[in-house]
Amino acid sequence: MAAKLDSQLLGLVFQSRPDILKGIQEAADSPARIDLFNNIASFVYERIADNTSEEPATKRRRVEAQTSGSNGAAHPIAGSQAAVLGADAAAAEPVLLEIKDISVSVPQRKKYDLCFTKNFLYARASGSPVPVQGIVYPWKDIEHAFYLPVPDKSQVQHNYVLLPRNSYLPTTKSQQSADQQTQQQTTAPLEPLVFTIPSTAPKPGTITGPSAAAAAPVSDSYATLFHWALTTSLHAAGNHACELVSSDPKVFHSVARQAYRPQEKAVHVKAFRGSKDGFLFFLPTGILWGFKKPLLFLPLDKIVAVSYTSVLQRTFNIVVELEEGEGSEEGGQEIEFSMLDQEDYAGIDQSYVRRHGLADRSMAEQRKAKKQLAENAKKAAANGEEGEGGEGGEADDGLTELERAQKEEERRLQDEEDEEEEDYDPGSEGESEGSGSSSEEEEEDGEGEGDEDDDEDMGEGLEGEE
Secondary structure, three states, X not given: OOOOOXXXXXXXXXXXOHHHHHHHHHHOOOHHHHHHHHHHHHHHHHXXXXXXXXXXXXXXXXXXXXXXXXXXXXXXXXOOHHHHHHHHHHHHOOOOEEEEEEXXXXXXXXXXXXXXXXXXXXXXXXXXXXXXXXXXXXXXXXXXXXXXXXXXXXXXXXEEEEEEOOOOOOOOHHHHHHHHXXXXXXXXXXXXXXXXXXXXXXXXXXXXXXXXXXXXXXXXXXXXXXXXXXXXXXXXXXXXXXXXXXXXXXXXXXXXXXXXXXXXXXXEEEEEEOOEEEEEEEEOOEEEEEOOOOOEEEEHHHEEEEEEEOOOOOXXXXXXXXXXXXXXXXXXXXXXXXXXXXXXXXXXXXXXXXXXXXXXXXXXXXXXXXXXXXXXXXXXXXXXXXXXXXXXXXXXXXXXXXXXXXXXXXXXXXXXXXXXXXXXXXXXXXXXXXXXXXXXXXXXXXXXXXXXHHHHHHHHHHHHHO
8 A cells, every 4th residue: 555645634733834834745755754754743842732731830820821922823732632632634525515704712712614514613823824723623422503793883793602512610619620520531611603604695606515505595694604503504414403593682682772883772771790791691501601702602401590689779690500410519509690671670570581480589589499399389380289289379368489589578577577576665764764655655645535524524514304
């Protein structure tokens, strides 16, 4: 069998020096030279990998960021070997569709060409033949896909958000330490992919590849083009579980007017996660916080409860509790978003939380009661009983859970005041407080004296008659 250049390995090692790669290809005119070039590439690959593994983690991250600035691609050796193999597999497949000059914001902020193959979606720098490591996504691994408007922009723009498996739920410190111990033997999870499109049509020459002719009828706008390309590619790869979800004002919209596009309903609310500001999107399938790293997506089927804390005159916080297994071992993890506008409370609570049957746990006792009710409802359903006394009955009074909690607190305070009045003894407080009487008592005394006078007059009248 004739010797053959290892083009994939050479491309990874010399991707930043296409002149060297071209010279090797021209000089590889004999089996001996081909073997020599392959051995040189393998030796360089191993040396760089060894040097990278000995560096501290913080230094490796800094080197990755610096090397990505030259040609838009992180150094191929800086990541895990599994990621390199994934890039190799993607590069080995023919590109069916390529859409050029797309603004990517996560995991790296740069313009790339997005390439669609049979089994992968990946980004590559303009003029580069190899994928950017860390931006290679197998279609089968993508669990959620979203199409969302970009807030606070004068021009209409939209973000596509693709969430691979294990990339969107928060992790605790114990999970992070466990992940760090296993990442040496397993592939590190991919980061979410976020890229932005304008509302205009693609420019001529930006769509290439064998599928460009099939894409022509849907190329009137970037939105129709990417909707078609993503949906077709996912289904062709056998991933029918992932559907492209768009924000819907009928599901949720903010009452606040947007500064840049006041006539358009905002489908987001501003919120903080820790010290980072971002936007919350209440979507048909869950709650997404973006668009800064790390992105979070909390699917509806993972949410146990939604509660409200730090309710002030203008802002409030929202706490989303996840089911056990997605958080700490002691119980479900709570994710808090702060500084939401008070004007959006009714829309969030009534239009989203209550509509999707999410339990409200503003008070600790209510949290326990609601959990017990949910368990009883499940038992009743298993026994064929009608759960009319469950959570649905609580909402018949037309009050929100926050209003109901406030009402119960007022009732409790009133009960405490009534008990204090029952225990009150005027004689124990001294004559200055005990000798006083209210206007009602004076009226009662006056009425009593009047009654005695009437009785005396009646008695005198009777004596006169006699």
